[in-house]
Amino acid sequence: MTTILDELSAYADDLLNTRDVPDYPTALNGLQFQASGPVRGIAAAVDFSTRAIEGAKALDANLLIVHHGMFWGGLSPLTGAAYRRTRLLFDYNIAVYSSHIPLDCHPTLGNNVLLAKELRLTPSREFARYQGIYIGVAGDSDVPTKSLAEKATLFARQYGHATRTTPIADDRRTRRWGMCSGAGAAADTLQEAIDAGIDTLIVGEGPHWTAITAEENDLVIIYAGHYATETLGVCALSQHLADKCGVSWNFVSAPTGL
Numbered sequence: 185m186t187t188i189l190d191e192l193s194a195y196a197d198d199l200l201n202t203r204d205v206p207d208y209p210t211a212l213n214g215l216q217f218q219a220s221g222p223v224r225g226i227a228a229a230v231d232f233s234t235r236a237i238e239g240a241k242a243l244d245a246n247l248l249i250v251h252h253g254m255f256w257g258g259l260s261p262l263t264g265a266a267y268r269r270t271r272l273l274f275d276y277n278i279a280v281y282s283s284h285i286p287l288d289c290h291p292t293l294g295n296n297v298l299l300a301k302e303l304r305l306t307p308s309r310e311f312a313r314y315q316g317i318y319i320g321v322a323g324d325s326d327v328p329t330k331s332l333a334e335k336a337t338l339f340a341r342q343y344g345h346a347t348r349t350t351p352i353a354d355d356r357r358t359r360r361w362g363m364c365s366g367a368g369a370a371a372d373t374l375q376e377a378i379d380a381g382i383d384t385l386i387v388g389e390g391p392h393w394t395a396i397t398a399e400e401n402d403l404v405i406i407y408a409g410h411y412a413t414e415t416l417g418v419c420a421l422s423q424h425l426a427d428k429c430g431v432s433w434n435f436v437s438a439p440t441g442l
């Protein structure tokens with residue numbers, strides 16, 4: 185496999201089905217910042233940030249792969265912090281490739297299938313409909329909800345997050361679960377979970393009111409952290425690309441605390 189940036193990013197676009205997956209306009213999935221020369225190392229990070237750029241530089245990586253890209257915060261002038269970050273990319277000659285929903289919903293490299301695996305859950309259905317596609321996964325199980333929450337706690341702790349849950353009775357079991365990484369406890373997703381008879385919803389984060397709605401519908405929500413639940417996809421994609429083109433890769437830890 186080539187180490188030519190344009191060819192590697194075109195390969196990633198195809199692999200992730202980037203053109204056909206809907207997303208927020210600010211996601212701008214694909215190659216977001218060009219750099220010169222062949223790719224010699226890949227750094228994976230959840231968010232495009234100064235910490236991520238400096239981490240890539242420290243690893244001598246010249247391709248930074250992120251989930252929340254350079255334009256995530258919306259249209260804004262290249263002044264202040266935005267100018268400083270862009271300047272670093274020029275100075276260090278680091279390219280940026282970003283993949284948001286394509287990397288949430290991918291069947292092998294996606295945040296959701298990989299998080300399910302971490303929590304020893306087996307997905308059997310799609311979940312979390314968004315503009316005609318499904319971002320998350322769902323399945324059946326028979327495990328104590330408290331032990332599932334403990335697994336999520338141990339997972340998220342590696343990434344600096346303290347998992348929170350809605351109240352869980354000691355004898356409660358999870359028989360039908362749904363999962364949507366990141367800001368997964370949105371109104372539509374919560375309603376979809378209730379309609380589908382899901383008893384345990386695993387997400388990154390959600391607004392305060394979602395805890396009330398969940399409790400009143402016999403649903404437990406496990407909030408495992410926006411950052412933590414979106415670490416796996418960028419790592420899997422980076423490892424895949426690095427293996428393909430014979431370069432090294434590493435994860436740049438830059439937890440947000442959320």
Ligand SMILES: [Zn+2]
Pocket residue numbers: 252365366367410414
């Ligand atoms: Zn996210």
